[in-house]
Amino acid sequence: MKNLLRHITLLLLLALVGIGSLHAEEKEPLDVKSFIFGHTSDGYCFHITEIKGKPICVWLPIIVHSKETGWHVFSSKHVCELAEGETYQGFYIAPMTDPKHPGKLMEVTPSGEIKRPFDLSFTKNAFGIFLVCGFMLAFFLPAAKKYKKNPEGTPTKYQGLVEWLTYMVLDGIISPSIPKSKVPKFAPYLLTVFFFIFFCNLFGLIPFFPFGANVTGNLSITLVLALCTYVAVNIFGNRHYWKDILWPDVPMFLKFPIPLMPIIELVSTLTKPFALMIRLFANILAGHIIIMVLMALIFIIGGMYGAGMGGATSVISIFMMVFMTALECLVAYIQAYVFTMLSSIFIGMAQEGEESEKIKDKR
Amino acid sequence: MELFLPESGLMIWMLIGFLIVLFILAKVGWPMIMGAVTKRNQHISDSLLAAEEANNALAGIEAAKEKALADSKAEQLRIMNESQELKKQLIEEARQEARNEAEKIVADARLKIQKEQAEAMSQIKAEVITLSVDIAEKILQRELSDKEAQTEYIEQLLKDRPQIEA
Numbered sequence: 001m002k003n004l005l006r007h008i009t010l011l012l013l014l015a016l017v018g019i020g021s022l023h024a025e026e027k028e029p030l031d032v033k034s035f036i037f038g039h040t041s042d043g044y045c046f047h048i049t050e051i052k053g054k055p056i057c058v059w060l061p062i063i064v065h066s067k068e069t070g071w072h073v074f075s076s077k078h079v080c081e082l083a084e085g086e087t088y089q090g091f092y093i094a095p096m097t098d099p100k101h102p103g104k105l106m107e108v109t110p111s112g113e114i115k116r117p118f119d120l121s122f123t124k125n126a127f128g129i130f131l132v133c134g135f136m137l138a139f140f141l142p143a144a145k146k147y148k149k150n151p152e153g154t155p156t157k158y159q160g161l162v163e164w165l166t167y168m169v170l171d172g173i174i175s176p177s178i179p180k181s182k183v184p185k186f187a188p189y190l191l192t193v194f195f196f197i198f199f200c201n202l203f204g205l206i207p208f209f210p211f212g213a214n215v216t217g218n219l220s221i222t223l224v225l226a227l228c229t230y231v232a233v234n235i236f237g238n239r240h241y242w243k244d245i246l247w248p249d250v251p252m253f254l255k256f257p258i259p260l261m262p263i264i265e266l267v268s269t270l271t272k273p274f275a276l277m278i279r280l281f282a283n284i285l286a287g288h289i290i291i292m293v294l295m296a297l298i299f300i301i302g303g304m305y306g307a308g309m310g311g312a313t314s315v316i317s318i319f320m321m322v323f324m325t326a327l328e329c330l331v332a333y334i335q336a337y338v339f340t341m342l343s344s345i346f347i348g349m350a351q352e353g354e355e356s357e358k359i360k361d362k363r
Numbered sequence: 364m365e366l367f368l369p370e371s372g373l374m375i376w377m378l379i380g381f382l383i384v385l386f387i388l389a390k391v392g393w394p395m396i397m398g399a400v401t402k403r404n405q406h407i408s409d410s411l412l413a414a415e416e417a418n419n420a421l422a423g424i425e426a427a428k429e430k431a432l433a434d435s436k437a438e439q440l441r442i443m444n445e446s447q448e449l450k451k452q453l454i455e456e457a458r459q460e461a462r463n464e465a466e467k468i469v470a471d472a473r474l475k476i477q478k479e480q481a482e483a484m485s486q487i488k489a490e491v492i493t494l495s496v497d498i499a500e501k502i503l504q505r506e507l508s509d510k511e512a513q514t515e516y517i518e519q520l521l522k523d524r525p526q527i528e529a
Binding site: 037041042063118119120121122123125126129130132133136137140141143144145147148151152155162163166167170184187188189191192196218219220221223224225228285 | 366367368369370371372373374375376377378380381383384385387388389391392393394395396397398399400402403406
């Protein structure tokens with residue numbers, strides 16, 4: 001009986017969320033697309049809430065370089081609060097409905113031309129990156145210090161946690177894919193990548209300041225990560241690896257006079273990191289979008305059929321969102337795992353030839 | 364679509380942030396953790412080996428102890444048996460001695476008795492002689508009436524007298 005009462009109260013509370021749609025009804029209907037992309041893409045400020053139409057934000061610095069007027073550094077407060085048609089120092093933020101640069105900082109040049117300046121603003125995602133960086137340093141460095149101070153002492157619980165996390169990646173992902181002698185060389189990069197992605201994913205799921213930046217669901221970030229793997233694979237790849245690309249063991253007509261196989265191999269070196277980039281980006285973005293859509297659904301239904309239906313939808317929607325968020329926690333780990341595992345496999349493949357060559361020589 | 368276009372500004376921030384963390388952790392983070400754990404693993408396996416050796420040594424000591432204990436028990440048993448034997452022997456010896464002593468005493472006593480018997484015999488002999496002399500005296504006194512025979516007999520008796528005295 002008590003349990004039943006509790007369940008009913010919970011349902012009613014969930015339905016209360018739908019009452020918000022009553023409020024939304026009075027205003028213009030929700031623009032779902034800009035709502036979702038406004039939350040999942042990068043931004044110039046941390047939007048917390050709105051009180052009486054005034055946004056409550058954490059403002060971040062805007063750093064831009066314009067070809068005409070040089071460097072500009074100012075708080076995003078100035079441009080975020082502009083009315084339509086106004087500019088601050090010749091800059092304004094394009095609306096989310098803008099077809100070319102939605103939500104980006106635009107410049108109106110003295111000649112009246114509108115263009116995108118070089119934008120080095122410390123955006124929401126940049127903030128998210130440095131938050132994760134700071135967290136990683138704060139999490140791993142004290143452990144390293146403790147180990148350095150007392151390498152053979154009994155590890156504390158905190159050290160045990162760090163050790164467990166590190167060795168989960170090291171023994172589970174890195175060691176099986178990379179030749180043993182090369183592990184110390186590449187493990188630092190792969191460990192850093194794993195925990196960077198993992199913490200970014202997790203922080204991205206926490207919906208309030210200072211978390212909630214959709215870092216790994218942004219192509220720029222996954223591009224840099226994929227680039228790092230590309231460098232690690234190809235710059236540190238050994239002679240054997242390059243020989244396999246430029247002069248593979250295939251019939252002569254496939255590599256001379258038209259270097260068909262070398263071209264395919266070269267392209268494949270690019271497609272590997274490209275796939276890494278897209279996979280991580282798409283998975284995380286999709287997760288965020290699904291959660292946002294489920295949230296928006298309450299207001300869409302509420303707008304269409306009234307607050308009652310909105311309330312009813314909110315019950316289902318919120319259950320689905322809880323489920324999706326739990327799923328996203330899993331995805332956060334899986335995607336970090338997959339990225340690291342594929343990176344180590346690619347790196348391992350670029351390192352392996354040497355040892356098999358040695359074996360051949362011995363024979 | 365904007366979503367699928369990388370932002371150069373964000374990429375620069377990302378590169379800066381990520382490379383800083385990578386550099387710091389690669390220099391003073393991961394190698395320390397990995398090194399310490401490897402070292403500790405080595406230490407643990409070494410310790411386990413040492414413990415096993417110590418255990419083996421302990422087992423040897425245990426066996427030696429066991430053996431010493433068994434030996435001492437056997438020794439104890441042996442000593443006990445020996446003492447038992449000794450005791451028996453001593454008792455036997457004492458018994459023998461006592462027997463000898465007793466025999467000696469008996470022999471002595473027998474000798475003494477014999478001596479005393481002899482003495483008594485000689486005494487009795489003397490007594491018998493005096494008695495017989497007395498009796499003879501009395502008889503003689505009565506027989507003196509027959510003079511001639513009497514004198515002859517007396518003379519004979521006188522002749523024999525020193526013999527009797529002796």
